[in-house]
Structure formats: C-alpha cells, structure tokens
Amino acid sequence: MRILSALVVLLALATLPFWVSGYILGVLTIAYLFGVFAMSWDLLFGFAGEVNFGPTFLIGLGAYSAGLLDNHGVPVWLCVIAGAVAAVFGGLILAVPALRLRGPYFGLITLVAVLVLQQVIVIFAGVTGGEIGLTINDVLSLDPGHNYWLALGFLLISGIVLTLFSRSAAGLILQASGQDPIEAQVLGFNVVKHKLAAFAISALFSGLAGAMLVFYLGTASVDTVVDISVGVQIIIAAVLGGRRTIFGAVIGALFLIIAGEILRPLGQLSTFVVSAVALGVILFFPDGLVGYLLRRRERA
Amino acid sequence: MRTLLEVAGLTKRFGGLVAVKDLGFAIREGEILGLIGPNGSGKSTAMKLIMGIERANAGSVRLAGEEIVSWPTHRIARAGIGLVFQHSRPLHRQTVRENIKLALLPDSLLRLVADRAVDEHARLIGERVGLGAVLDRHPATLPFADLRRMELAKAIARDPKVVLVDEPFAGLTLGEVENFSALIRSFREEGKAVLLVDHNVKSVAALVDRVLAMYLGERIAEGPAEVVMRDPTVRRVYLGGAIGTHARDIAPEKTGVPLLHVSDLSVLYGKAQALEQVSLEVHAGEFVSVVGLNGAGKTTLFNAISGLVPYSGRIIWEGTSLAGRTPGAIARDGIVQCPETRELFGDMSVAENLDLGGQHQKPAQRAERLAWLLDLFPILQSRRAQMARTLSGGEQQMLAIARALMMNPRLLILDEPTLGLAPVILEQISRALEVLRQTTPITVLLGEQNVTFALPHADRVYVLEHARIIWQGPASRFAEEAGAGYL
Numbered sequence: 001m002r003i004l005s006a007l008v009v010l011l012a013l014a015t016l017p018f019w020v021s022g023y024i025l026g027v028l029t030i031a032y033l034f035g036v037f038a039m040s041w042d043l044l045f046g047f048a049g050e051v052n053f054g055p056t057f058l059i060g061l062g063a064y065s066a067g068l069l070d071n072h073g074v075p076v077w078l079c080v081i082a083g084a085v086a087a088v089f090g091g092l093i094l095a096v097p098a099l100r101l102r103g104p105y106f107g108l109i110t111l112v113a114v115l116v117l118q119q120v121i122v123i124f125a126g127v128t129g130g131e132i133g134l135t136i137n138d139v140l141s142l143d144p145g146h147n148y149w150l151a152l153g154f155l156l157i158s159g160i161v162l163t164l165f166s167r168s169a170a171g172l173i174l175q176a177s178g179q180d181p182i183e184a185q186v187l188g189f190n191v192v193k194h195k196l197a198a199f200a201i202s203a204l205f206s207g208l209a210g211a212m213l214v215f216y217l218g219t220a221s222v223d224t225v226v227d228i229s230v231g232v233q234i235i236i237a238a239v240l241g242g243r244r245t246i247f248g249a250v251i252g253a254l255f256l257i258i259a260g261e262i263l264r265p266l267g268q269l270s271t272f273v274v275s276a277v278a279l280g281v282i283l284f285f286p287d288g289l290v291g292y293l294l295r296r297r298e299r300a
Numbered sequence: 301m302r303t304l305l306e307v308a309g310l311t312k313r314f315g316g317l318v319a320v321k322d323l324g325f326a327i328r329e330g331e332i333l334g335l336i337g338p339n340g341s342g343k344s345t346a347m348k349l350i351m352g353i354e355r356a357n358a359g360s361v362r363l364a365g366e367e368i369v370s371w372p373t374h375r376i377a378r379a380g381i382g383l384v385f386q387h388s389r390p391l392h393r394q395t396v397r398e399n400i401k402l403a404l405l406p407d408s409l410l411r412l413v414a415d416r417a418v419d420e421h422a423r424l425i426g427e428r429v430g431l432g433a434v435l436d437r438h439p440a441t442l443p444f445a446d447l448r449r450m451e452l453a454k455a456i457a458r459d460p461k462v463v464l465v466d467e468p469f470a471g472l473t474l475g476e477v478e479n480f481s482a483l484i485r486s487f488r489e490e491g492k493a494v495l496l497v498d499h500n501v502k503s504v505a506a507l508v509d510r511v512l513a514m515y516l517g518e519r520i521a522e523g524p525a526e527v528v529m530r531d532p533t534v535r536r537v538y539l540g541g542a543i544g545t546h547a548r549d550i551a552p553e554k555t556g557v558p559l560l561h562v563s564d565l566s567v568l569y570g571k572a573q574a575l576e577q578v579s580l581e582v583h584a585g586e587f588v589s590v591v592g593l594n595g596a597g598k599t600t601l602f603n604a605i606s607g608l609v610p611y612s613g614r615i616i617w618e619g620t621s622l623a624g625r626t627p628g629a630i631a632r633d634g635i636v637q638c639p640e641t642r643e644l645f646g647d648m649s650v651a652e653n654l655d656l657g658g659q660h661q662k663p664a665q666r667a668e669r670l671a672w673l674l675d676l677f678p679i680l681q682s683r684r685a686q687m688a689r690t691l692s693g694g695e696q697q698m699l700a701i702a703r704a705l706m707m708n709p710r711l712l713i714l715d716e717p718t719l720g721l722a723p724v725i726l727e728q729i730s731r732a733l734e735v736l737r738q739t740t741p742i743t744v745l746l747g748e749q750n751v752t753f754a755l756p757h758a759d760r761v762y763v764l765e766h767a768r769i770i771w772q773g774p775a776s777r778f779a780e781e782a783g784a785g786y787l
Contacts, residue, residue, distance in 0.1 A: 164412070165412070168411075168412035168413065169405050169408075169411045169412060169413060170408070170409050170410070170411060170412060172391070172394070172398065172401070172402050172405065173402065173405060173407070175391055175393075175394075176391060176402055179389055179391065180388075180389040182353055182373070183385060183388065183389065184374075185352075185353075185372070185373035185374045185377065186351060186353075186373060186377050186382070186383045186385075187377060187402065187403050187454065187458065188374050188377035188378040188407055188458060189374055189405075189407050190372075190374045190407055191374070193407075193409065194409065197409045244393070
C-alpha cells in the first residue's frame with residue numbers, strides 16, 4: 001500500500017515537466033539536490049550519532065573539484081565522479097582524526113573545516129574565482145525538463161540506497177554505535193570503523209549532489225555551496241523533517257526551498273518567516289514532521 | 301578445569317586517586333566468582349579494565365592464556381568476554397528480536413542482509429531468557445525485568461567464554477531474582493567463567509562459588525561466601541568496628557511540627573522501583589541517619605527531597621509542600637545537599653569552590669563563615685590555592701562538606717561521606733561532624749552504608765532496605781534490633 005502510493009506520487013512528480021513552467025522545475029531541481037544533502041546529513045546525525053556542522057565542507061569539495069576540472073576541459077560526467085571522489089577523500093582525511101576525539105569536538109572540527117575551505121577558496125582566487133565564484137562552461141543539459149528528471153532520478157536513487165543501507169545489518173550496527181558506543185564495542189563492533197564508513201557514504205552523496213548543483217547553476221560560489229549558512233539550512237531541513245528517517249530530510253528540504261521561494265516577494269522577511277516556522281516545528285515537534293507521524297503510529 | 305580469566309597486578313589511577321591497586325584473581329571454566337565491595341571500592345573500574353573500556357596503568361589480563369590488557373574493547377569482546385550492563389540503552393526503534401539480532405551480527409561493513417539463520421537463532425535465545433512472547437514488541441513497552449532479560453540475551457548471543465555481570469539483581473523482584481539466578485547458573489553448566497559484580501555478599505551468596513571482597517581498590521578477603529561474610533575486615537568495612545553511640549547531653553527539643561516531613565514517598569526510575577512508600581521526619585536541631593546498603597534507595601530519597609527527581613507522595617518543609625519547587629529554590633530555602641559524588645568544580649581552586657558556596661550571602665557573613673569553616677577543616681586552609689581535582693579523596697570530601705556549609709543550610713543532607721575513604725580520614729570527618737553537632741543549631745540528615753560512622757552522632761536512625769524503611773528508632777537500640785539482619 002505504502003509502496004503503491006509512493007509510486008503514484010513519484011509518477012506524478014515525473015510528469016511535471018509536461019505541464020508546469022520552467023521556473024517551477026528549476027526550483028524543484030534545486031530542492032531535490034538539497035534533499036540529497038539533507039539525507040546524507042541525516043545518515044550521520046540520525047544513525048551514526050555524530051553532529052556534522054560542516055556538510056558544506058563535503059559539498060564544497062565536490063562542487064569545486066568538479067568545477068575546476070571542467071575548466072580544464074574534462075568531460076562533465078568525469079567531473080561529477082571526480083567531485084564525489086574528492087568529497088570522500090577529503091571527508092576521510094578530516095574524519096579519521098576527528099572521530100578519535102570525544103564529546104563535542106567532532107562537531108567543532110567539522111565547523112572549522114568549512115571555514116578553512118572557505119578561506120582557501122578566497123586566497124587562491126586566481127584559480128577558484130574567489131568571492132566572485134567560478135564560472136562553469138558546461139551544463140548537464142540545456143533542457144530544464146531533462147535537468148529536472150536527472151535531479152529527481154538522482155534523489156530517488158540516493159534515497160533508496162541510503163534507506164536500504166540504514167535498514168541493513170550494517171545500518172543496525174551503525175545505529176547501535178551512535179546510541180551507545182560503549183555497549184556497541186562490548187558487543188564486538190569497531191565503532192570507529194562503522195562511523196567512518198557512514199561518513200564516507202555521506203560524503204559520497206554530498207559530493208555527487210554538490211557537483212551536479214554547480215553544473216546546473218553554471219557557477220560555483222562560496223555563498224551557494226560552502227558558506228556556513230548553507231550548512232545551517234541543510235541541518236534545519238533534516239531536523240525539521242525528522243531525525244533518523246532519511247525520507248524526512250527530503251520533506252524538510254522541499255519545505256525549506258519551496259517556502260523560501262513562495263515567500264520571496266516578502267524580501268528579507270521571507271527568511272524570517274521560514275526560520276520562525278522551522279523553529280516552531282523543532283520546539284514543538286522535536287521528532288520532526290515525519291518523525292512525529294512515525295512515532296504516532298508506533299504508539300498506536 | 302582450565303583457567304579462563306586471569307587477572308594479575310591490575311592497577312588504575314585517576315589523577316591522584318588510586319581506583320584499583322594490584323588486583324589479582326582467576327576464574328576457571330564453570331566457576332562463578334562474586335566481586336563485591338561498597339560504592340567507590342573500585343569493583344566497577346576493575347570490570348571496565350577487564351573489558352578494555354578503561355585503560356589499566358599496570359597489570360595483566362589473560363583470556364585463556366592470551367594477554368588482552370592493551371586490546372581495544374571490540375577486540376576483547378570478539379575474543380570472548382561478554383558484559384551484561386546494569387542499565388541499557390536499547391535500540392528503541394527496533395523490536396526485541398532485532399535488538400538480539402544485533403548481537404549476532406559479524407563486525408562487517410559489507411554484510412547488508414543478515415542470514416536467515418540469524419533470525420531463528422535470535423528467536424531461540426529470546427525464548428531461552430523468557431522473552432518468547434514479546435519478541436516483536438518495542439523495548440519501550442517492556443517491563444524493567446524484561447529489559448534486563450534482553451541485556452542477558454545479547455550477552456548469550458555473543459557466546460562468550462567469560463561473562464561479566466554488573467549488579468545482576470538490581471531493581472528486580474524476588475521471583476525475578478530466581479529466574480535470573482537460574483539463567484546465570486546455566487552459564488556455569490555451559491562451562492563459562494562468570495564474574496558477578498555487586499555491592500554486597502548477601503545478594504549473590506546463593507549463586508557464587510567464591511567471593512572476592514574489595515575496598516579502596518584492594519582485595520581485602522577471598523573465599524566461600526560464608527567465610528567472607530564472617531571475615532572481620534569485611535565486617536569492619538561494611539559495618540565499621542564495634543558500634544558505638546553517643547547520646548547527646550541535651551536532647552534537642554521536639555516541637556509539634558517537624559522541620560521536614562516526608563510521607564508516602566515513591567520514586568520510579570523508568571520501570572524500576574527505587575523508593576516505595578517511604579515516610580520519615582526530621583525535627584529542628586536533630587541529627588538523623590538513614591542507613592542502608594548501596595542500592596537501597598538513600599540517594600534517591602535525598603534527590604527527591606532536593607527536587608532532583610520526580611516523585612509521588614508528599615515532602616513538607618516547615619509546613620509547606622516542596623512540590624513544584626526548583627532544586628535551586630529548595631537549596632536557597634535552606635535544604636542543602638552534599639551529594640555522594642561530591643560534585644566539586646574540579647578545575648577551580650579550593651577557595652573558589654568555597655566562594656561559590658557562599659554566593660548568596662553578604663560579604664561580611666561570607667568572610668565570617670569561611671573563617672569558621674577553615675577552622676573546622678584546617679587542611680583546607682593549606683590547600684586554598686590548589687585545584688579541587690588534585691586533592692585526595694578525603695580532602696575532596698571535606699571540601700564538599702565545607703562548600704555545603706558555606707550556604708548556611710538549615711538542613712544539611714550528607715550523602716555517604718565515607719565513600720571510598722580510608723579509616724583515618726573517616727575519623728577526621730567524624731570529629732568535624734561531632735563539633736558541628738555540639739556547637740551549632742544545624743539539623744543534619746545523613747545517609748550511610750557504614751553503620752559505625754552513621755550511628756555515633758545520630759539521635760534517631762532509619763534503616764532503608766530494598767526501597768523501603770524497615771526499621772526506625774534511637775541509635776542505642778539499633779545494634780540489638782536491626783544490626784543482625786543488616787549485612
């Protein structure tokens with residue numbers, strides 16, 4: 001029944017390019033990629049129990065690696081794959097020492113990593129375009145419908161992979177590692193190994209989505225893929241949708257992007273309204289929108 | 301019979317505190333060893349050292365002849381040591397069966413689908429520990445005893461050679477204790493070596509082959525349970541020496557209204573009953589002791605009075621109910637607790653810790669009190685600039701009491717001040733309490749396991765056992781009426 005209704009919704013979404021404007025498709029394309037960012041983040045926060053304040057470190061690595069390679073004439077698809085590899089590689093370099101620390105230090109290190117990446121991009125402006133941004137010459141596709149389908153397909157595949165992984169045997173161990181690392185170790189599980197694997201998977205999808213985003217936008221800039229505020233948006237989206245649900249993160253991301261777009265005529269006020277709504281949901285439904293519905297079903 | 305677990309020369313220091321000192325013992329196949337000791341004796345640390353959760357400073361732990369002392373926890377677990385936690389944090393979104401399955405999984409990143417056999421195996425283990433009927437329920441809906449069964453099931457699933465069990469019977473009813481004992485005995489029949497860690501001999505006596513008693517990190521006795529229970533050193537540690545009492549020259553005046561009146565107080569921790577229908581009263585100027593073994597509910601009682609845990613029943617302070625008051629408001633109103641964990645600010649100096657205690661007083665009063673306290677505990681004077689965490693255990697306890705007294709309490713609650721302290725320190729603290737009792741109008745509520753420490757100063761005594769008050773009366777009648785059944 002649930003699968004059937006999901007298929008119906010998916011089919012409806014897939015037909016959108018036939019009857020809505022290019023503008024709406026554009027907003028949804030960005031929202032879908034944003035949904036992948038949020039899902040990847042939820043794998044770390046909800047399952048591995050680690051707060052990653054720097055999702056944009058991984059996204060930025062993917063985005064800029066892809067963008068820079070494109071400027072050197074590397075084929076688009078190779079750029080996207082290279083972006084993903086760079087995100088995983090950079091993420092592991094960061095996570096291997098950070099996961100050895102206890103308490104809030106992991107989160108702090110990920111936060112500082114974003115600031116460092118941002119500075120590196122600004123300092124090496126000659127190569128990276130600095131604060132103005134890096135112009136990308138190629139696109140995934142010129143047709144908004146094709147871009148939309150690519151993003152939707154990518155969201156669907158990421159969602160299925162992340163959901164299956166989180167529900168697999170390895171995902172069960174990951175949840176145990178996140179909730180009670182000592183007990184997980186007593187049961188014979190190498191907690192650091194499992195958290196690193198989760199970090200690598202999260203980095204893989206973040207990097208892929210980051211690379212796809214710059215090809216869609218035609219530019220890679222600090223403001224859109226690296227800045228702390230982008231990371232905060234991703235975190236809000238995931239928490240808003242519901243921790244430890246994967247699917248909830250997509251709902252949260254769609255809500256944030258679409259609401260922000262609808263309220264755009266309000267100008268500065270739109271950010272305020274969206275933030276206020278998000279704050280209200282987190283305060284009164286700490287399990288998030290999807291989490292709240294799941295909880296109600298569990299109790300019933 | 302093969303020796304499975306061999307511990308020798310095990311030592312662990314936390315800063316200046318020696319938690320475990322040159323500890324050694326061995327457990328053979330099919331043997332159950334009880335490791336007992338009062339709170340702070342180092343038994344839990346010893347268990348964590350064996351499991352690799354804490355790193356030993358020196359010593360050796362051998363599992364079936366192989367040295368494992370420097371291994372990480374997960375490797376020790378894979379090699380064949382299992383640990384049953386007293387409290388667990390199960391996976392709440394998964395069912396009981398899935399929680400047990402977790403323990404059956406290999407430590408692999410690539411195993412995405414568990415074998416079908418794992419499912420069946422989890423069911424069999426669940427049935428063995430008596431969870432057959434609730435395998436598909438979520439942990440949150442289970443009673444406390446079933447959650448402990450689930451912990452046991454996880455340990456069984458790992459099929460360890462050595463099983464460490466932390467407080468096997470805490471929070472269980474008598475019938476459940478029988479069930480659990482049978483399960484632990486089944487480990488013996490399977491040839492596993494079992495280590496039961498508990499506060500006192502009484503609770504594990506029926507089950508163990510041998511008992512090792514610890515105090516201040518060291519072994520003080522070893523042998524069959526009856527022998528250890530009669531051991532003079534063990535009796536001194538739990539009961540103190542000969543029980544002495546000092547009736548006061550002038551008995552405090554009992555007015556009609558008690559200063560503190562607790563009635564029908566019950567506290568639940570999740571599903572475990574920590575206190576059941578406890579009633580007691582403390583009159584102004586009285587020194588009242590609540591004695592009971594660790595785990596009887598003393599700390600819970602004090603935390604309820606201080607507003608730190610939710611409760612049912614009534615707590616009346618000077619005629620008004622304390623229900624709904626915040627811990628801060630209760631403390632400012634004159635009920636000051638000196639907790640068993642001391643809760644000092646470790647990175648602040650002795651002087652700063654004392655100043656914090658006096659924050660709510662006028663400067664002149666504060667200076668006067670400080671002078672009086674440094675006179676009561678002269679050692680603190682010489683340690684004024686030292687960081688609290690670098691003090692010895694006894695000095696830390698004195699600082700904790702002094703800080704509580706800085707708040708000028710009308711009722712001082714002292715929770716187990718003897719915890720982990722050597723006898724000579726106890727005498728110093730005891731003398732300070734006597735000075736306090738003789739020279740000030742302060743009211744004291746003392747919680748203790750060590751009866752010898754608790755009785756001399758007490759005007760009245762309550763005995764707490766298994767969450768209930770089972771005896772009350774003047775200190776002079778304790779030895780005769782309640783002393784025998786205490787340990």
